[in-house]
Amino acid sequence: MLAVSLDGRLAPPEGGAAQLGGRGDRRVLEEALAWADGCLIGAETLRRHGTTCLIHAPDLLEQRARQGRPPQPVAIAVSRLGCLPPELPFFRQPLERWLLVAGQPAESPLGFLRTLPLPNWPEALAQLARLGLERVAVLGGARLARSLLEADRLDELQLTLCPRLLGGTHLWLPPGATGAGVSPWRLLEQRTLGGDEVLLRYGRGSGGSGPDRSSS
Numbered sequence: 001m002l003a004v005s006l007d008g009r010l011a012p013p014e015g016g017a018a019q020l021g022g023r024g025d026r027r028v029l030e031e032a033l034a035w036a037d038g039c040l041i042g043a044e045t046l047r048r049h050g051t052t053c054l055i056h057a058p059d060l061l062e063q064r065a066r067q068g069r070p071p072q073p074v075a076i077a078v079s080r081l082g083c084l085p086p087e088l089p090f091f092r093q094p095l096e097r098w099l100l101v102a103g104q105p106a107e108s109p110l111g112f113l114r115t116l117p118l119p120n121w122p123e124a125l126a127q128l129a130r131l132g133l134e135r136v137a138v139l140g141g142a143r144l145a146r147s148l149l150e151a152d153r154l155d156e157l158q159l160t161l162c163p164r165l166l167g168g169t170h171l172w173l174p175p176g177a178t179g180a181g182v183s184p185w186r187l188l189e190q191r192t193l194g195g196d197e198v199l200l201r202y203g204r205g206s207g208g209s210g211p212d213r214s215s216s
């Protein structure tokens with residue numbers, strides 16, 4: 001799930017947070033978080049933003065409590081070596097933190113309840129599912145989205161189209177991404193969010209219906 005400009009950027013030309021989404025985007029982001037057992041976040045997004053998104057909406061927190069789920073989904077940082085500055089406010093946010101690392105960290109990264117290997121996406125996602133995280137949302141950024149798309153592990157795209165033109169090179173899918181395929185995505189939902197923003201949810205291929213949010 002990403003907030004994107006009308007020209008498909010997710011960050012300003014100089015990088016960093018674009019503060020793209022307004023109140024409507026915040027709501028649909030929290031709805032997706034409320035659906036999720038865990039959320040993947042690219043290490044660079046964490047380094048740039050310092051924190052991850054939390055659910056604040058009282059109705060969504062109540063909904064998760066009724067379902068016997070923790071208030072927040074597990075925040076799963078994704079990194080090659082797990083080098084994340086321990087002073088990031090992320091490490092003080094009220095949620096459970098896990099780490100997926102592709103390589104062999106020099107030392108055990110601190111601040112994470114679990115550190116799991118990322119040999120490839122099918123194995124990593126299967127392991128998360130075995131540990132109870134079956135519904136996994138992706139908070140970006142672009143390189144993480146690209147990696148999952150290239151492994152054909154994105155079932156759904158949730159894009160909030162925001163009324164800005166950013167220019168620059170930070171497209172939500174980096175140039176050169178392979179594996180995006182030619183088959184069209186299927187529109188699952190469109191919602192006007194106010195503030196001239198539009199939510200677009202697309203599912204993979206022609207047959208599936210994407211993750212079922214009705215039980216969330």
Ligand SMILES: NC(=O)c1ccc[n+]([C@@H]2O[C@H](COP(=O)([O-])OP(=O)(O)OC[C@H]3O[C@@H](n4cnc5c(N)ncnc54)[C@H](OP(=O)(O)O)[C@@H]3O)[C@@H](O)[C@H]2O)c1
Nearest residue numbers: 002003011016042043044045079080140141142143144147
């Ligand atoms: N508009 C939005 O909704 C939105 C959402 C999120 C982010 N953003 C923006 O996106 C930008 C950051 O995006 P980005 O593309 O530069 O970085 P990113 O995708 O957030 O993070 C890239 C890093 O994630 C790790 N990573 C990604 N895929 C991996 C894989 N398959 N295996 C191992 N590690 C992997 C690596 O971490 P290591 O470097 O530790 O190896 C990699 O350098 C920021 O400007 C942020 O503001 C916007």
